[in-house]
Amino acid sequence: MIATQSDAYQESFAAFQADQSATSPAWLNEARQTAWDRFLERGLPTRRDEDWRFTPVASLAGRNYRNVQSLSLASDTVETLLQRAKLDDDFHRLVFVNGHYVEGASSHQDLPEGVVVENLASSIREGRDLAEQLLTQPVGKEESAFTDLNTAFASDGAVIDVADGVTLDRPVHLIFLSVEDGPTACHPRNLIRLGNGSSATVVESYHGRDGDGYFTNAVTQIELAEQANLDHHKLQHEQRDSLHIASSHIDQKEHSRFCSHYFSFGAELARNELNCILDGEEIVSTLNGLYMPTGEQLMDCRTRIDHAKPNCNTYELYKGILDDRARGVFNGKIFVHQDAQKTDAKQSNQALLLSDDAVVNTKPQLEIYADDVKCTHGATIGELDEQALYYLRSRGIPESLARKMLIFAFANDVVQGVEVPAVVQHLEAILLSSHGLPDV
Amino acid sequence: MLEIKNLHARSEDTEILRGINLSVAAGEVHAIMGPNGSGKSTLAHVLAGREDYEITEGEVTYDGKDLLDMEIEERAAEGVFLAYQYPVEISGVSNKYFLKAAINSIHKYRDEPVISRKDFVALLKEKLELLGMDKSMMDRSVNEGFSGGEKKRNEILQMAMLEPKLAVLDETDSGLDIDALKIVSEGVNALRSPERAIIVVTHYQRLLEYIVPDKVHVLAGGKIVRSGDKSLALELEDKGYSFLQSGAETVAAG
Numbered sequence: 001m002i003a004t005q006s007d008a009y010q011e012s013f014a015a016f017q018a019d020q021s022a023t024s025p026a027w028l029n030e031a032r033q034t035a036w037d038r039f040l041e042r043g044l045p046t047r048r049d050e051d052w053r054f055t056p057v058a059s060l061a062g063r064n065y066r067n068v069q070s071l072s073l074a075s076d077t078v079e080t081l082l083q084r085a086k087l088d089d090d091f092h093r094l095v096f097v098n099g100h101y102v103e104g105a106s107s108h109q110d111l112p113e114g115v116v117v118e119n120l121a122s123s124i125r126e127g128r129d130l131a132e133q134l135l136t137q138p139v140g141k142e143e144s145a146f147t148d149l150n151t152a153f154a155s156d157g158a159v160i161d162v163a164d165g166v167t168l169d170r171p172v173h174l175i176f177l178s179v180e181d182g183p184t185a186c187h188p189r190n191l192i193r194l195g196n197g198s199s200a201t202v203v204e205s206y207h208g209r210d211g212d213g214y215f216t217n218a219v220t221q222i223e224l225a226e227q228a229n230l231d232h233h234k235l236q237h238e239q240r241d242s243l244h245i246a247s248s249h250i251d252q253k254e255h256s257r258f259c260s261h262y263f264s265f266g267a268e269l270a271r272n273e274l275n276c277i278l279d280g281e282e283i284v285s286t287l288n289g290l291y292m293p294t295g296e297q298l299m300d301c302r303t304r305i306d307h308a309k310p311n312c313n314t315y316e317l318y319k320g321i322l323d324d325r326a327r328g329v330f331n332g333k334i335f336v337h338q339d340a341q342k343t344d345a346k347q348s349n350q351a352l353l354l355s356d357d358a359v360v361n362t363k364p365q366l367e368i369y370a371d372d373v374k375c376t377h378g379a380t381i382g383e384l385d386e387q388a389l390y391y392l393r394s395r396g397i398p399e400s401l402a403r404k405m406l407i408f409a410f411a412n413d414v415v416q417g418v419e420v421p422a423v424v425q426h427l428e429a430i431l432l433s434s435h436g437l438p439d440v
Numbered sequence: 441m442l443e444i445k446n447l448h449a450r451s452e453d454t455e456i457l458r459g460i461n462l463s464v465a466a467g468e469v470h471a472i473m474g475p476n477g478s479g480k481s482t483l484a485h486v487l488a489g490r491e492d493y494e495i496t497e498g499e500v501t502y503d504g505k506d507l508l509d510m511e512i513e514e515r516a517a518e519g520v521f522l523a524y525q526y527p528v529e530i531s532g533v534s535n536k537y538f539l540k541a542a543i544n545s546i547h548k549y550r551d552e553p554v555i556s557r558k559d560f561v562a563l564l565k566e567k568l569e570l571l572g573m574d575k576s577m578m579d580r581s582v583n584e585g586f587s588g589g590e591k592k593r594n595e596i597l598q599m600a601m602l603e604p605k606l607a608v609l610d611e612t613d614s615g616l617d618i619d620a621l622k623i624v625s626e627g628v629n630a631l632r633s634p635e636r637a638i639i640v641v642t643h644y645q646r647l648l649e650y651i652v653p654d655k656v657h658v659l660a661g662g663k664i665v666r667s668g669d670k671s672l673a674l675e676l677e678d679k680g681y682s683f684l685q686s687g688a689e690t691v692a693a694g
């Protein structure tokens with residue numbers, strides 16, 4: 001069973017290797033092969049796997065997806081999706097179509113001295129150390145089937161490398177589009193490294209064409225040196241029949257600051273993992289998320305924070321709004337290692353169920369091995385507040401608007417946590433069209 | 441304007457209102473007094489349309505229409521307003537947005553043009569001044585973190601903004617100090633007019649010194665057991681509610 005499902009990728013991998021191995025450096029061929037072997041051995045996760053208990057991924061992930069080796073570039077679709085994804089013409093923009101960088105759709109602004117913003121295939125060709133370093137070391141704390149699959153097919157993605165003390169003045173917008181016909185798979189691999197005291201803002205957007213379901217399997221590796229500051233956003237708008245699996249692995253050093261804003265709207269099944277390793281003192285990490293599944297969508301949000309050193313603060317706020325027969329999963333792990341005294345970790349996850357058939361499974365998981373720490377977590381699952389609905393209606397506000405007001409109010413603090421105006425506007429426009437507030 | 445006939449209401453297994461009869465004409469102010477738990481708030485919410493209660497008997501006519509047949513928001517749009525005894529906090533919705541949404545929802549219901557931003561701001565400023573409220577409160581979430589007194593003022597502010605035809609004030613005086621009580625009373629009195637009716641639910645006769653009622657009713661055990669003019673309020677203040685026992689029997693016997 002398991003072997004059969006991994007088989008789905010056999011043919012693709014053979015074709016991929018045949019196409020790539022001659023031109024790729026030896027270290028990369030080796031990294032791909034090692035990852036592939038591990039993937040075959042491990043197989044796709046099943047529901048017997050504790051981390052996938054509420055997320056049956058095998059049937060979607062085991063389909064025969066085609067790896068797109070070269071683009072046919074159906075340019076109308078690219079243009080339509082691009083218009084949907086674009087946030088601000090002033091941003092640095094890298095566009096990837098079915099996993100491949102498309103220069104013509106991207107736009108480059110002047111970069112400060114010491115900053116590299118390019119695609120991974122170029123980085124590999126240029127022999128940059130960052131690519132070799134991150135592609136040959138384990139992804140995060142431990143590999144998983146999907147990170148291995150990503151490494152096995154690693155060929156392109158975004159690279160953002162900022163030298164010490166440099167501030168990247170405008171956001172870098174990474175746009176990933178699935179455009180090609182048929183069930184396709186892509187495995188974007190993104191590498192972000194900020195040097196001492198440098199700072200950057202990154203936005204990842206995912207969109208796809210209507211039609212057959214496709215599979216996006218993304219991995220983002222982030223390294224923040226001392227006092228570095230990264231504001232990271234992800235806008236997940238995959239098409240409704242698609243599978244979206246992504247993980248971000250963040251390694252933070254002293255006094256660095258990481259802020260993640262995750263917004264999940266699309267895909268049939270979306271699984272997002274954030275793994276933060278706080279390997280230094282005085283680190284601050286903020287993880288905010290909003291997921292809004294409707295219909296039959298399943299959205300699985302996972303965060304894992306490893307407090308490895310003393311005096312770090314982490315703040316986590318995840319909110320879900322679930323309608324129809326949608327399912328949500330939130331799993332927030334916080335490990336406070338023995339050394340990590342004076343840790344301050346706050347986690348809150350709240351779900352709003354708009355229908356009787358919507359289900360959410362939440363699991364905060366705190367493991368604390370230090371004795372002088374402050375850790376709090378809270379989980380609430382509720383429906384729209386009937387008292388509040390009555391109050392609004394008794395002032396003349398129709399029920400439909402009253403409901404929208406309360407839903408918008410619930411989501412709004414996560415949206416307002418975003419500091420990039422174009423992203424806030426984008427989110428407000430979505431909330432306004434689906435559940436949000438009209439201009440009254 | 442308002443005609444309540446033999447109104448019975450229950451919540452789950454308990455009958456709370458047991459045959460209320462009350463008639464309020466335009467231009468009048470009625471006070472409803474009575475001990476805790478007698479059903480005053482229930483009556484107020486039944487008029488506003490709260491869905492927790494089941495009406496088992498009786499009818500309510502408002503402006504010639506069947507009030508009990510209307511949706512909650514329809515009642516408000518038709519001019520019914522309830523100032524809550526316990527105003528609801530709504531996190532994440534600003535007072536300003538809320539008020540504008542309410543006004544324009546009512547305008548739309550009445551096929552009137554929506555209020556312009558400019559007119560809204562001017563109207564809000566005027567009413568805030570009337571009630572001695574700071575405009576910074578309008579950018580905060582509805583009632584969130586407001587003190588008891590601020591919540592009550594906010595109710596009267598909403599009333600002043602919406603200019604209802606029938607206002608029911610449920611224990612608006614509780615939680616207000618004497619200065620606030622005066623200000624709120626002025627706000628209410630400013631609304632008194634020959635076209636409007638006001639029902640003031642209160643525990644204490646104190647409020648009725650500022651908002652002088654045309655009629656006073658005593659509600660006990662889900663029924664109106666005594667009705668009279670404003671002197672009834674003074675009598676209650678004097679003797680407490682204990683003398684009602686005999687009164688209740690008198691009414692029942694009559």
Ligand SMILES: Nc1ncnc2c1ncn2[C@@H]1O[C@H](COP(=O)(O)OP(=O)(O)O)[C@@H](O)[C@H]1O
Pocket residue numbers: 451454456474475476477478479480481482483492
């Ligand atoms: N929603 C409800 N569910 C159950 N009991 C209620 C409800 N509302 C009111 N009651 C009961 O009805 C009685 C009258 O309450 P209320 O109308 O609030 O009285 P008052 O406002 O006169 O103090 C009380 O015994 C109260 O506990």
Ligand SMILES: [Mg+2]
Pocket residue numbers: 480481482525610611
């Ligand atoms: Mg009451």
